[in-house]
Amino acid sequence: MSFFMPFFARPAALRALRDAYDILGDLTPLKMNCGKLCGAACCQSDETGENGMLLFPYEEWFYRKPIKGFDFHLVPDDTLFKGGKRLVCQGSCPREHRPLACRLFPLRMRLHTTDEGQHTEIIPEIDPRSWVCCPLPEQGGLRAMSQDFIEAVRKAGQRLIQNDDMLEALYNEQQLMNEMRKF
Ligand code: SF4
Ligand code: SF4
16 A cells, blocks of 8 residues: 555545444444343453454544543554554443444444345344354344344445445455354
8 A cells, every 4th residue: 555545545434434323323233222231241341451343444543532431542453454453442432432343233244245246235244253242143133133223234334335445344354254154
């Protein structure tokens, strides 16, 4: 990537992210606050204290300055793309500052390609990584979740894949999931 590339790519990526945030709005997996079911298990630290949520490309721009009421730090994480970041928090945050991955959880955006790669679409699915802490996959899974939430995840994904950086990150994540499913 050229040195100047981020200056050109960032605005478009941030627009895609903001649109995805808007599409998801205040929707959550259940009509009720699912955090009451599990004590907000997905926001708790693991034994390392360094678990966190992978950020989408350029999303770290939203976290370049301290945010009142949000104790977090960023760590390098190349899981989805080179130069990626992971946000590590202390278990609570203002809703409007949640990273996209938190807004989607426990779903993820499955990248589905048809017509020999001519057509790409997003299909919301349970994130296999959610099974370790979230009770929802076992308690009815997608059928028990808010259909508005599922549809918003789909629409947010459709918006993201209009951006090449987001598409690449989702493609890499899809490859990762495909590898995980082999074991
Ligand atoms: S772990 Fe699952 S049920 Fe609990 S707050 Fe997170 S998404 Fe909701
Ligand atoms: S950033 Fe917020 S929503 Fe995401 S894991 Fe941390 S406390 Fe939970």
